[in-house]
Amino acid sequence: MRVSVPLRRAYKLINHGPTTLITSAAGGRRNVMSAAWVMALDFDPAKLVAVIAAGTFTRTLVTASGEFVVNVPTAKLLDTVYAAGQVSGLDEDKFAAYSLSTSEASIVGAPLLEDCAAWLECKVVPEAHMQERYDLFVADVVAAWADDASFVDGVWRFPRDEDRTLHHLSSGVFITSGDIVKAKS
Amino acid sequence: MRVSVPLRRAYKLINHGPTTLITSAAGGRRNVMSAAWVMALDFDPAKLVAVIAAGTFTRTLVTASGEFVVNVPTAKLLDTVYAAGQVSGLDEDKFAAYSLSTSEASIVGAPLLEDCAAWLECKVVPEAHMQERYDLFVADVVAAWADDASFVDGVWRFPRDEDRTLHHLSSGVFITSGDIVKAKS
Numbered sequence: 540m541r542v543s544v545p546l547r548r549a550y551k552l553i554n555h556g557p558t559t560l561i562t563s564a565a566g567g568r569r570n571v572m573s574a575a576w577v578m579a580l581d582f583d584p585a586k587l588v589a590v591i592a593a594g595t596f597t598r599t600l601v602t603a604s605g606e607f608v609v610n611v612p613t614a615k616l617l618d619t620v621y622a623a624g625q626v627s628g629l630d631e632d633k634f635a636a637y638s639l640s641t642s643e644a645s646i647v648g649a650p651l652l653e654d655c656a657a658w659l660e661c662k663v664v665p666e667a668h669m670q671e672r673y674d675l676f677v678a679d680v681v682a683a684w685a686d687d688a689s690f691v692d693g694v695w696r697f698p699r700d701e702d703r704t705l706h707h708l709s710s711g712v713f714i715t716s717g718d719i720v721k722a723k724s
Numbered sequence: 725m726r727v728s729v730p731l732r733r734a735y736k737l738i739n740h741g742p743t744t745l746i747t748s749a750a751g752g753r754r755n756v757m758s759a760a761w762v763m764a765l766d767f768d769p770a771k772l773v774a775v776i777a778a779g780t781f782t783r784t785l786v787t788a789s790g791e792f793v794v795n796v797p798t799a800k801l802l803d804t805v806y807a808a809g810q811v812s813g814l815d816e817d818k819f820a821a822y823s824l825s826t827s828e829a830s831i832v833g834a835p836l837l838e839d840c841a842a843w844l845e846c847k848v849v850p851e852a853h854m855q856e857r858y859d860l861f862v863a864d865v866v867a868a869w870a871d872d873a874s875f876v877d878g879v880w881r882f883p884r885d886e887d888r889t890l891h892h893l894s895s896g897v898f899i900t901s902g903d904i905v906k907a908k909s
Contacts, residue, residue, distance in 0.1 A: 720799065722802050723896075
């Protein structure tokens with residue numbers, strides 16, 4: 540079940556470096572793209588950074604709306620995560636092409652994708668230099684959600700293989716999130 | 725064995741989101757700190773971003789030298805990765821405290837740590853606003869190295885559990901890099 544995550548804990552949803560799917564919407568159009576270059580930037584207020592390349596349809600929609608959602612897909616979406624990085628949403632509606640189910644976000648216009656383990660609703664912080672020079676977007680996390688079967692008491696668990704997160708290596712080869720180990724304190 | 729990685733492939737060394745150890749050196753002092761917030765920023769020329777908090781000894785050394793190394797530790801260094809995030813190198817030499825072996829980097833003054841799977845030698849790109857407002861450092865990757873038992877033909881393999889990379893969740897709980905899966909192309 541999707542449950543709200545306190546914003547000060549939102550960084551935990553991406554701290555282990557999963558590859559994400561970024562959804563966006565503006566002017567009646569929407570898109571989804573794969574994004575491995577997404578990282579937490581601050582705890583409280585919660586911020587993240589994401590690389591959104593110039594020339595992509597996602598860039599157009601994010602620039603127009605000032606919003607996006609970072610979805611953390613599970614292994615169920617393996618083929619989609621790879622495919623969504625290979626084609627442009629300008630040419631086709633990837634939600635229809637890949638039979639992706641969505642639901643409404645709580646604050647932003649971009650949709651939340653099903654078969655994900657976590658969702659971070661984001662509003663862009665205007666940083667023109669970083670966007671133009673590095674394709675790097677700073678964003679405030681304004682709402683965060685997780686699947687309570689996978690994210691329990693503020694820590695990830697992966698009860699089944701299909702619930703594991705995906706971490707892109709290259710060319711469609713991913714590693715899944717592995718075993719949990721604990722350091723001596 | 726440590727082998728050179730072409731710079732255009734350096735992003736692959738951190739694309740799966742491992743937690744890293746950042747080493748730095750200046751004026752006869754050196755330090756090592758844990759850093760989960762490190763991410764590739766560009767392919768060619770290779771760039772990355774890293775959050776290096778204000779007030780840390782690493783920040784002092786990186787600011788003084790304009791250099792650092794992103795080391796990608798294996799599970800052998802589990803306890804060290806956690807411990808190195810808990811104390812300041814201003815108070816003690818963490819290399820001695822944790823019995824860390826090092827070797828010289830090829831270009832920068834910061835050392836390379838043993839028991840790691842990859843190393844990215846970095847030179848800071850002067851971006852004062854990003855550093856001051858977000859503690860975010862942009863850097864050029866000027867040399868890259870990987871253990872050729874773990875990084876083979878441009879893709880990670882993890883032949884033994886102790887060779888897996890570490891991905892911090894929180895409070896000393898990590899996941900290790902898991903199984904390799906391939907998407908349909």
